[in-house]
Amino acid sequence: MFRKVAIGSLALAAMGAGPVLAQDISLKLGVLNDRSGVYADLSGEGSVVAARMAVEDFGAADKGIAVEIVSADHQNKPDIASNIAREWLDAGGVDAILDVPTSSAALAVAEIVAQAGKVFLNSGAATTDLTGAQCQPTTIHWTYDTAALANGTGKAVTEAGGKKWFFLTADYAFGHALERDTTAVVTATGGEVVGQVNVPFPATDFSSFLLQAQGSGANVIGLANAGGDTVNAIKQASEFGITQAGQQLAALLMFVTDVHALGAETAQGLSLTEAFYWDQNDQTREWSARFEEIQGSKPTMVQAGVYSSTMHYLRAVEAVGSSDSKEVVAKMKATEFDDPLFGKGYVRGDGRVIHDMFLFEVKKPADSTGEWDLYDQIAVISGEDAFLPMRDECNFTK
């Protein structure tokens, strides 16, 4: 179950590098995510690759920091995630846990990491509770959350005239959270929610729910779901002529791998929010090309987030000169970053990372020059506008 991706050669190189370096730190990073289920493409092995790239690009070995990376499959189940995290932290000597998609699993791991006094660099999970009601001093939530998605897609669509919303909501914690946060943004922007339906998760056939949405009189159908559910819903909406009949789809959480799965033909015109897209600038293109060479696909924002959070963590370790979690987290929160993939940003006191988010529209097939040439950037949403402000429900920040 555990796959060791030993960067042993780096450690050896460090030892054999002639003069003994002042710092001699060894770190163990554990990438805990979905390696076989619905989120395996957007996190999975790609996140391990991203973490390894961060260690190499940082030049850890030359700086006297030996890094070992381990990984495991949490199967999107909180209990399995908890067990692995406990084993890693108690017996495995892991200093930081990375990625952890699936909100319920991420919340469980956050608590265990806090008890062990280690570091949690979350990239894959969506819930705002990680830096809200269930925040931990050791948690850093890097890439995105449900509020940022709502403030991106929800706001943009409502402002563009989509005032009446109908939600297709995946019937579990994540779906309800996404619907709640988007509803808040929609009503604040002058729109209204005319109805919703809870769709059992996971679902294959959405035609019945789409027909209900069609009959509701809404002009926007908000998809508060993820992965295969979103892909199926969009595929079938196009089939049933929903969009041609004047209703607009808003995919509230969609990754570039999902759009790739749909194909530009079906997905064209969709607006969606992401923290990262491979084709934004020279730096993202260069990094993504190297990533693709190893992994065989373009990176998702979750994988990019694993790279950037690992990088920021390693810089803090170097600056502090130790792997002591308290000092490292304090250093991470005190230092602003200018990251090749996420641009300028900072880690807020509650662990929320503030960086720009982007509103994209899926290209028409005619404008797309390759299978991964999928997005046009529509707008930049500044980090302060995208993420929620610090909340009182987070205890340790008071």
Add this chain to the structure above:
Amino acid sequence: MGQLLLGLINGSFYAVLSLGLAVIFGLLNIINFSHGAQYMMGAFVAWMLLNYLGIGYWPALVLAPLIVGATGIVLEKVALSRLYKLDHLYGLLLTFGIALILQGLFRNYYGISGLPYQIPASLSGGQNLGFMFLPNYRAWIVVASVVVCFATWFMIEKTRLGAYLRAATENPALVGAFGINVPRMITLTYGFGVALAAFAGVLAAPIYAVNPNMGADLIIVVFAVVVIGGMGSIMGAIVTGYGLGLIEGLTRVFYPEGSAVVIFVIMAIVLLIKPEGLFGRAA
């Protein structure tokens, strides 16, 4: 009204899939747990034919079931045929293991997000029926599945070949004594059941996400359909397939949260009242 029609469309998939299962169980006494994976393979083979060889939907509708059916025949020859003398459980475990291997292989090479497959141009668009917009492709699914179901039923229940098959299940030794090659007939029957699964997979490819887990999500429901209809009953599988599609469709309107469970509730009730299933013969 629109919702009833949608239920009927979903019922078409249940009917074709449970029909394949019922054929295999009724005639071979094998509980084919790899049926979902073979359905998935049907969709993937259609995608491969299009993307590697440029073969479109219509030829794929014939070719993919043939190709996947052939893999079924190999599987039967190499592995399943050794298990007939043993308990059902061994066949179930073997086919379940094969399903996991197939899903793992496809996941390894194609990832989990799925692959795009377009509706054929001749069936895109749809008709406005007044009460709903019916995509042409969905109408085609209903027609295709009704034809396939009826043809299968007719072949097994009304033709000489079907009579041989049924006789071979009752008493293989006696039928063999009449000079009929029973093992080959059984092999071909398994191949046919698998081909039905692949056919449903090709039908599904343009409207559902083509991904390695597409069959795993569906197979449990299909098993419930077979149990409700009566294990091994051809007519039972067809009728309950459509019927449960309708019931599920209605649940989606009146109590959407329960739509994933309703089929299993019905299964529990049927098992309590009529354990052999609605159309099954009492053992």
